[in-house]
Amino acid sequence: MEDLKSKIVSTTNLDDLETLRVTIFGKKGVLAAEFAKLKDIAPEKKRDFAKELNETKAALTEVFEKQKAKLEAAALEEKLAKEVIDVSLFGYEATKGSLHPVKATMDKIIDYFTALNFSVESGPLVENDFTNFEALNLPKNHPAREMQDTFFLGDGQLLRTHTSPVQIRTMMDRKPPIRMIAPGAVFRRDYDLTHTPMFHQVEGLVVDKRGVVSFANLKAILTDFLHYMFGDVEVRFRPSFFPFTEPSTEVDISCIFCEGEGCRVCSHTGWLEVLGSGVVDPNVFKAVGYEDVSGYAFGLGVERFAMLLHRVPDLRSMFEGDIRLLEQFR
Ligand code: DAH
Numbered sequence: 001m002e003d004l005k006s007k008i009v010s011t012t013n014l015d016d017l018e019t020l021r022v023t024i025f026g027k028k029g030v031l032a033a034e035f036a037k038l039k040d041i042a043p044e045k046k047r048d049f050a051k052e053l054n055e056t057k058a059a060l061t062e063v064f065e066k067q068k069a070k071l072e073a074a075a076l077e078e079k080l081a082k083e084v085i086d087v088s089l090f091g092y093e094a095t096k097g098s099l100h101p102v103k104a105t106m107d108k109i110i111d112y113f114t115a116l117n118f119s120v121e122s123g124p125l126v127e128n129d130f131t132n133f134e135a136l137n138l139p140k141n142h143p144a145r146e147m148q149d150t151f152f153l154g155d156g157q158l159l160r161t162h163t164s165p166v167q168i169r170t171m172m173d174r175k176p177p178i179r180m181i182a183p184g185a186v187f188r189r190d191y192d193l194t195h196t197p198m199f200h201q202v203e204g205l206v207v208d209k210r211g212v213v214s215f216a217n218l219k220a221i222l223t224d225f226l227h228y229m230f231g232d233v234e235v236r237f238r239p240s241f242f243p244f245t246e247p248s249t250e251v252d253i254s255c256i257f258c259e260g261e262g263c264r265v266c267s268h269t270g271w272l273e274v275l276g277s278g279v280v281d282p283n284v285f286k287a288v289g290y291e292d293v294s295g296y297a298f299g300l301g302v303e304r305f306a307m308l309l310h311r312v313p314d315l316r317s318m319f320e321g322d323i324r325l326l327e328q329f330r
Pocket of ligand 1: 203204299
């Protein structure tokens with residue numbers, strides 16, 4: 001009995017204790033063997049024998065349960081110690097993506113015009129001579145074609161040099177009134193600090209019955225648009241030339257770097273050119289078969305806007321996909 005007790009108390013894990021339990025309390029265990037002796041014992045001694053045996057069993061059970069509780073507690077303790085989380089370890093940082101500054105700028109421009117009920121149109125990147133030039137009052141051999149260094153693809157096809165052909169396609173497709181913008185990629189043979197062979201433009205066109213829209217509307221909407229984009233800047237309309245508009249103006253804002261004082265970015269003029277625009281030339285309406293209408297149009301380079309808004313000095317960096325540049329725009 002004392003021997004069994006000390007065996008129980010000296011177990012060090014639950015498996016050993018379980019083996020011991022079977023040896024002592026099991027069907028073929030020590031206690032069962034003792035109880036089996038009862039039938040051979042003289043009747044007058046049976047009672048005392050059974051009583052003693054039951055006491056022994058109760059005592060062993062108590063020791064066993066105590067030991068079991070002790071070992072279970074120790075096992076749990078050990079498990080908890082093993083599973084402890086070291087909060088001082090470095091975790092994995094979830095990286096946050098961001099919109100490319102050109103895309104973000106494009107979205108901002110589109111938001112402005114869609115809020116004013118402009119539709120968003122698109123056209124093919126591979127254009128033909130008619131839609132890219134001819135219908136925009138740029139006949140063959142017209143010197144203004146020189147302004148746009150074209151990638152010719154042969155068979156009269158070319159990569160569009162501006163988004164203005166989407167004006168033509170939309171007007172050929174649809175009756176007036178028209179109130180549209182056309183954002184998208186354009187291509188020119190150019191590569192330096194401020195030019196890349198592919199860049200993005202947003203073209204705008206508003207057409208209605210003759211006399212409904214005027215240069216005054218153009219001036220008002222573009223002034224408001226530039227305030228929306230650049231905040232509190234001065235806006236000026238400067239006479240210029242585009243074959244598809246007459247009169248034509250280029251639109252400048254006061255330099256956002258020097259606030260009009262004159263600096264390297266604005267070539268010491270105090271002004272930054274940001275838009276081309278004008279009243280649609282009658283020859284353009286003639287090319288698409290529109291009559292008795294008037295309208296205005298404008299076009300802008302999205303990268304130029306993005307560069308000014310984010311003060312990026314080299315346009316080419318916008319297309320190098322350097323993650324370190326993009327991370328700055330999160
Ligand atoms: N298409 C011109 C360009 O690529 C931009 C432009 C200027 C578009 C004046 C217009 C406009 O619609 O009226 O440089």
